[in-house]
Amino acid sequence: MGITKTQIFNEEQNDLAQFFKVLGHPARVAILQYVSNQNACICNDLVEEIGLAQATISQHLKELKSIGLLKGEIEGKKMCYCINVERWETLQNQLNNFFNKTKSNCC
Amino acid sequence: MGITKTQIFNEEQNDLAQFFKVLGHPARVAILQYVSNQNACICNDLVEEIGLAQATISQHLKELKSIGLLKGEIEGKKMCYCINVERWETLQNQLNNFFNKTKSNCC
DNA sequence: TTTTATTATCGTAATATTGCAATATTAAAA
DNA sequence: TTTTAATATTGCAATATTACGATAATAAAA
Numbered sequence: 265m266g267i268t269k270t271q272i273f274n275e276e277q278n279d280l281a282q283f284f285k286v287l288g289h290p291a292r293v294a295i296l297q298y299v300s301n302q303n304a305c306i307c308n309d310l311v312e313e314i315g316l317a318q319a320t321i322s323q324h325l326k327e328l329k330s331i332g333l334l335k336g337e338i339e340g341k342k343m344c345y346c347i348n349v350e351r352w353e354t355l356q357n358q359l360n361n362f363f364n365k366t367k368s369n370c371c
Numbered sequence: 372m373g374i375t376k377t378q379i380f381n382e383e384q385n386d387l388a389q390f391f392k393v394l395g396h397p398a399r400v401a402i403l404q405y406v407s408n409q410n411a412c413i414c415n416d417l418v419e420e421i422g423l424a425q426a427t428i429s430q431h432l433k434e435l436k437s438i439g440l441l442k443g444e445i446e447g448k449k450m451c452y453c454i455n456v457e458r459w460e461t462l463q464n465q466l467n468n469f470f471n472k473t474k475s476n477c478c
Numbered sequence: 479t480t481t482t483a484t485t486a487t488c489g490t491a492a493t494a495t496t497g498c499a500a501t502a503t504t505a506a507a508a
Numbered sequence: 509t510t511t512t513a514a515t516a517t518t519g520c521a522a523t524a525t526t527a528c529g530a531t532a533a534t535a536a537a538a
Contacts, residue, residue, distance in 0.1 A: 266493030
């Protein structure tokens, strides 16, 4: 199989899971941390900073963009990737919501 | 490949990613929500509640246990799965830490 | 002790993900 | 216009994940 049965879950569950999934790779965590630590926008310093091939980094960046956590601006030849702060905070709220709601009453 | 190069990332990055990864499946999100909504401990009501085979649910439960979010107690023939509130809150703090630190200065 | 109910594990098929080399694409620079 | 540099995309190969049937393991009930 290998296929996730998304249709049996509700939208909130699928959205949350999708978001967690994208963050569920150390390279993507590292990318977010690195981007946020720069004062200026970075581009493919990432390839050197993290030890993965350019194609691989590009793929990870794409996934982070897909859930809106990163936005990219073209600056001449280079790309400037930055954290989308609004989206970032929305997600943080959603997560806290999930964490606060999901607390046990039992045992 | 398909293999993640964990050795090139630091412990924090790998830990965070591992945690996100486990939460990155709608069935596991649903399990956590369902467990937390019960007043008593539940066992394999989950199999009926969520529409997946018993073997599959058991597997997902195992993964949630592996990062300490769920704990299981044997009650006769049944298993009582509960949220590990301490671990839950620790993780919530870690996540908020990550979210708060990772905010952009650029663009 | 045998049966029954509940949960875990094993084996396996189908699909997804990771990573990279090779190759586009794009836009500035020469 | 040609070259060069930066990034994206394509096409794999290797590995991981998801899901489930079959089967084992466990403990109460009969």
